[in-house]
Amino acid sequence: MLFFGSKKSSKPALLQPSTISTTSCSITNDTATALLKHNQECAVSKIRNKIEETEIAADSLIQITNSINQSVEVQMNSIEKVVSEISNYSALAQEVCASTESSKQISGQTLEVAGQGHDAVRSSIQAMNDIGQSVINAKGVVRMLDTKAAEINNLLDVIKDIAGNTNLLSLNASIEAARAGEAGRGFAVVAQEVKHLAERSIESVDYISKTIVEINKSINQTLEAMDAIATKVELGAQIANNTAQVFNTIIDAVNNSGAVYEEISTAISKQTASLESVMGSTELMSNTSQQLISTVEVASLYTQFVKTTLSSLTEASTGLQKISTQMLEKMSCPPFTGATLRTSLPNEITTFNPTMSSEYLGGHILSNAHAGLLSINAAGNLSPGIAKSWHLEDDCTWVFNLRKGAKFHNSQEITAEVIKKSFEYLLHPSTDSPNAWCLQYVEGAEEYCSGKANTVSGITILDRYRLSIKLSFPYSGFLLNLGQFYSSIVTKDVKGNIIGCGSYILTTQEDSCTLAAFPEYFNGEPYIKNIHVRLTKNNVAEDFIEGKYDFIFIDNKALLDKVKNLPDIKVYTNSIMGTYYAGFNLTSDSPYVQSREARQAFNHAVNKQRIISEILGGLGTESKGPFPPSIVNDPTLTGYSYNPALAKELLAKSSLTGPRRKFKILYRQDAGPTVFNKITEYISEDLTRIGIDCELVNVPSAKYLDVNLIKSSADLYIARWVADTGDPDNFLQPLFAPGLRTNRSSYNSETVNKKLAVANHMLHPTKRLDLYKDIQKTIAQDFPWIFLYHPHMAYACRNNISGIKMNPLGLFKYEDIIMEQAD
Structure with a gap:
């Protein structure tokens, strides 16, 4: 283990009542004067430091005001250009509107012509159909003519036969006439004429036959021509039909164009109205910018006045310091050897290395032994640390101006090079x-x-006292991260021990630690010389009552009840940005863990108000999700009220009633009746009431939150998470981002991961907050935890102690504590 300070003591310091070790003073001869003298020296030094910080802040404010003034002037020029462009665009929109109206008229005319064309095509189709029918009829007539020609041809064959027979008869008649001699001569003449008639008949028949052949040939050609005409008519009809379809398409397109033109016209009309509204808003913006310029000029005057006043105050503080020093020197008191204040914390601190610590209680010690580039004050706001000032050069690059002469506890000067090495040590x-x-x-x-x-690559040494840090993207929570104890600036000595630069030098013992004031601390030496912290949970109230502690941290009802009504004791209560929860080991094979309905049932089974009332004494608010309301307040989040009947119903619905393997809950075996162990016992009792057979698995406190131990040994563990900053991303990412050791439930939701990535890059504060509300609802409906409560913390101190303030993160700045008088 690495320790912070020069040495580790082998024996714990004895617990004694608070004392102030001084020798006699020549003027007052008592310790009160020496204490007063010391407090005055510290106060004057701190006043001077704060005035210097304020003066630096005023210089930065002047620069920012001038930058705002320049930006407003640029904005004014841009607004004028925007107004001009909008005017041009408005005129163009009106021209487009007029052109659209003309296009509508042309579309109407096109529609009329297309309609006429469609009618003409329809008439053409009818005419084609008529022609086709006429051709069919003509083909019928021609085919009938062909039939008749065939019949004539048949008749000609008959006539040929008759002519042939007649010719034969004529021949026979001639023969007979020759036989008859002179008596048959007249008959021979007749027979000869009959022969001639038969021959002429045959010749006529042949001629008619040839003519009929030609007629048949013409008929065939006519039929072929008619078939061609029919084919052409059919093709013409198809073309006419296609033309009709084209006209229909044209008509539909023109009709659609008319509707589109109507929509365009309506949209342009709305756009023109919107442009007029934009122009009005732009003119208002221009007027507002003019007023802003005037306001910035006034602010610049007042800032300059503040700067002048601070310069005068600096001179006055220099004089005060000089006079105070002279006055205190005349008191001739021996040097003030210092007071020791005593307090306690439960002994759950597993490491005093700020780089490795993620524990809330460890932060109480480490935040006072170490310091970072920036600091978090008692109100939870950023304040200067090692960096006396900082500014943003672009959307992603922060430039830090370091204090000259700031030192580590071994007197090594803190430079930009050392800071880069410290950050690289953290990341290595x-x-x-x-x-x-x-x-x-x-x-x-x-x-x-x-x-x-x-x-x-993003950490750049600009010079010995200037450092720039470039982010991969704009991230609003980054500066808050730099103010936390785990990102403190550290160095190492020759033995490899880590050395801090906070207000106190830390030395650790077996069950306690001591914080000794660092005289060269950059914010001025603390009022209290030594603070002794016992790491114990035993007899805290009794030892406080006996005067063995000067102030104590209170996180449970029993301790609060013992000290809240004591005389000469002041008790304060603060709500802090944190949450207590019972986390499921989502890698467990327990059916209760793997069932979403069972996890919901457990949320309804645990009586959170009983825990808050009986264990905490009211020091808590029932949680409805992971976020404390001071970070993300969502009134629509309903939470999961105590309802054992509903819990049993959900288990029955999931078929998880009846005997099952024991449900294993981690238990701190060496912690005794601490808050965590009492919460564990109460949860076990509540789960038993709904039929869950629970087993408490004892593990050492130092190993309790080890994620590998949780995965291998438990179904449920009890933990808390106190915010490092008020940034939602800073609070949620470590708990639910996959792969991190602080995600002890091993929760992994693709939906949540994507939304966290989007929210992380988002700059718009309202939209970012709404997205985190949505993320919280998703997590709450996944039930990775039993959501218990958001804690309130209390502390008690004696009346002669002042300056103790708990910030919203639940931590104290010991350097501000003052002992006003000795007991």
Whole structure:
């Protein structure tokens, strides 16, 4: 383990009542004067430091005001150009509107002509059909003529036969006439004439036959021509039909064009009206920008006035410091050896290495022994740290101006080079820090973490006291990350021990640690010289009552009840940005874990109000999802009320009633009756009431939150998560992003992962908040946890102690604590 400070003591310091060790003072001869003298020295030093910080802030404000003034002027020029462009566009829109109207008229005319064309084509089709029918009729007549010609041909054959017979008869008659001699001569003449008639008949028949052949040939040609005409008529009819379809398409297109033109005309009319509205808004913007310029000029004057006043205040503080020093020197008191305040924390701190710590209680110590580029004040807001000022050069690059002379506890000066090395130590794969995610959005961090690069490209040393950090994309929560104890700036001594630069130097013992004031701390030496912290949960109230503690941290009802009504004791209560939950091990094969309805049933089975009332004494608010309301407040989130009957119904619906293997819940074996163990016992009792057979699995406190132990040993574990910052992404990513050791439930939702990535890049604050509300609802409906409560924390101190303030993250800044008088 690495320790913070010079040495590790082998023996714990004895617990004694608070004392102030001083020698006699020549003026007052008591410790009160020495204490007063010390407090005054510290106060004057802190006032001077704060005035210097304010003066730096005023300079930055002046620069920002001037930048705003320049930006407004640029904006005014842009607005004028926009107005001009909108005017041109409006005129163009009106021209388009007029052209559209003309197009509508042309479309109407086209529709009329297309209709006429369609009618003509329809008439043409009818005429084609008539021609086709006429051709068919003519073919019938011709075919009838062909039939008649055939019949005539048959008759000619008969006539030929008759002529042949007649010719034969004529021949016979001539023979007979010759036989008759002179008496048959007249008959021979007749026979000769008959022969001539028969021959002429045969010749006529032959001629008629040839003519009929030619007629048949003509008939065939006529039929062929008529068939060709019919084919052409059919083709013409098809073409006419196609033409009709084209006209129908033209008519439909023109009709559609008319509707489109109507829509375009309506849209352009609306657009013109919108442009007129935009022009009105732009003119209003222009007037507002004019007013803004005037306001910025006034703000610039007042800022300059503040700067002048601060300069005067600086001179006054210099004089005050000089006078105070002279006055205190005349008091002739021996040097103030300091007061020791005593307090306690439950002994659950597993590491004092800020780079490796992700524990809330560890933050109480580490946030006072270490410091970062930036700091988080008692109100939870960013304030200067090692960086006295910073600014954004573009959307992604932050430039930090360092304090000259800021030192580590070993007196090594803090420079830009050292800061880059510290961040690279945090990100280095060999460090294997669970907090490397706080710098994951720095450009080149991913490549460095995976060993693909030898340096982080996004961290640039500008000079000895200036450093720039470029992000991969604009991320609003980045500066808050830099103010946390886990991103503190550290260095190493020759033995490899880590050295911090916070207000106190840390030394650890077996069950306690000591914080010694660092005289060269860049924000001024703390009021209290030493703070001794016992890491114990035993007899805290009793030791506080006996005067062995000066202030204590309260997180449970029993402790609160013992001290809240004591005389000379002040008790304060704060709500903090955190959540307590019972997390399911989603890698478990338990049917209760693998069933979404069963996980919902467990949420209804646990009586959260009983935990808040009986264990915490009211120091909590029932949670409805993972987010504390101070980070994301969603009134529409209903949560899961205590309803054992509904829990049993859900188990029955999932067929999970009856005997099952025991449900394993992790239990801190060496922690005794702490809040965590009591919560575990209450949850076990509530689950038993709905028929779940529970088994408490004892593990050492130091190993309790190890994700590998959870995966191998438990179905459920009890944990808390206190916000490092007020940024929703900073709160949610470590708990639910896959692959992180702080995601102890091994939750992995593709929907949530995608939405987290979108929200992470989103700059619009309202839309970003709405998206995180949506993400919270998705997680709440997945039931990866039993959502328990958001804690309130209390602390008690003696009346002679002031300056103790708990910030919204639940941490104290010990450097602000003042002992006003000795007991």
